[in-house]
Amino acid sequence: MGQFRDVQGFIRNANEAQNLQELSGVLDGMSRSLGFRYYALGHHVRVVSGTLLQIANYPHSWAERFAERGYLADDPAVTACQKAIVGFLWSDIHLLIPLNERQKTILSESRAAGLGEGFTVPIHLPGECSGSCNFVTTFGKTIGASVLPIAQYVGCFAFEAARRLAQIAGEQSSNCRAPTVPHLSSRQLDCIVLAARGKSDTDAGQLLGISNQTVHQHIETAKRRYGVATRTQLIVRALFDSQLAFRDIIRR
Amino acid sequence: MHRDRKRLFVDRFKWDVKVIEGEFELDEFDTDDAVYLIETDPSGNHLASVRLLATSRPHLLSTVFHSLCDGPIPTGDDVMELTRLCVSPEIASPEAARLCNLMWVASVEFALLFGVSQYTGVSQAQCLSSLLSAGWEIVPLSLPREIHGQLTGAIVIKITPETLRRARARFGYRYPVLEVIPQTKAA
Known part of the structure; x- marks a missing residue:
């Protein structure tokens, strides 16, 4: 053919x-x-x-x-x-x-x-x-x-x-190789998605059945793995690396 | 696994495939010779799976989807058919996406461990871009055709150590995910 x-x-x-x-x-x-x-x-x-x-x-x-x-x-x-x-x-x-x-x-x-x-x-x-x-x-x-x-x-x-x-x-x-994607646990990803949807740590904790401190910890750990200072940077980087999708955050 | 496959492929995707006892999706290729890569939760419940079939005996491309191929279908000891990639339909994204990626990485590890150099399979056209962007080297076996309103085509995925390196980098895995449990054949 x-x-x-x-x-x-x-x-x-x-x-x-x-x-x-x-x-x-x-x-x-x-x-x-x-x-x-x-x-x-x-x-x-x-x-x-x-x-x-x-x-x-x-x-x-x-x-x-x-x-x-x-x-x-x-x-x-x-x-x-x-x-x-x-x-x-x-x-x-x-x-x-x-x-x-x-x-x-x-x-x-x-x-x-x-x-x-x-x-x-x-x-x-x-x-x-x-x-x-x-x-x-x-x-x-x-x-x-x-x-x-x-x-x-x-x-x-x-x-x-x-x-x-x-x-x-x-x-x-940029004279360098693309950096490898840091590993994020599924719990960390859950917390990042909820933060990206505008949920507070308390709201996210209630939705996931964990305490607000635990939510905070998950996000802090994820920030450290990415070496970034803010939640906004973390969300953008995780999106960029396809660790989460826009669809996860924006429901139409 | 067969219960989730029924919920996903029959209830959600409306595939025209056999259902056993009203709740299990199970076809003539689900035999002792099929290899399954399965992810479970700590209590052993099915989360995601994929089925690998030897191409030296009848499989989907050589039978059901034979008409999808324009030329010879790759077969042999180093070729397996990858089918029924299933993530439990109760699991929401992004966990579902993570499990799907995990299955892909596990499939590549399996291929390299057991000397599989190519996977054959059937893919819907809209999935092609994301498969390509994951770093798979894909060769179409035919032009896509419309099956049940979906543009569908037979493809070959070539597996090399480079495929594994790219998949691990893209999906953030540093260590092997595959654990091999030899099958105990039922009497």
């Missing part, structure tokens, strides 16, 4: 890519062979420090306008990712989220810039900001349903390859 061989070849090449530029070339070739013209892969939230993972081959005019007007935060596909666990077509976004005026503007401007139907593969990793891999046709061109499962796989493998390359680049620039 030719398409499967293409995907296998893509995975091999993506895994062997030495830098994001090489990966961009591999992803460009694969998305074209699937009938798309453009791709955009990246994280959704701009982090304060460190690099935002972003690679794309959108037309220059559209990429510039998109950045200038700060469209990322309101991008309908980005917003719809919060409601989706597998890939979706841009023409179905209105089924996932209600579109506001600004989002309708973004969609119509993207069409004016030459972008057609898109397919977005959401990437949700515990403890990391969400991202996606998007495949887009030129305006006026549709995409067959049989391509979508393939794009789903390509998107996942491409994102992981990009994530790995960004990590390597980060480690090289």
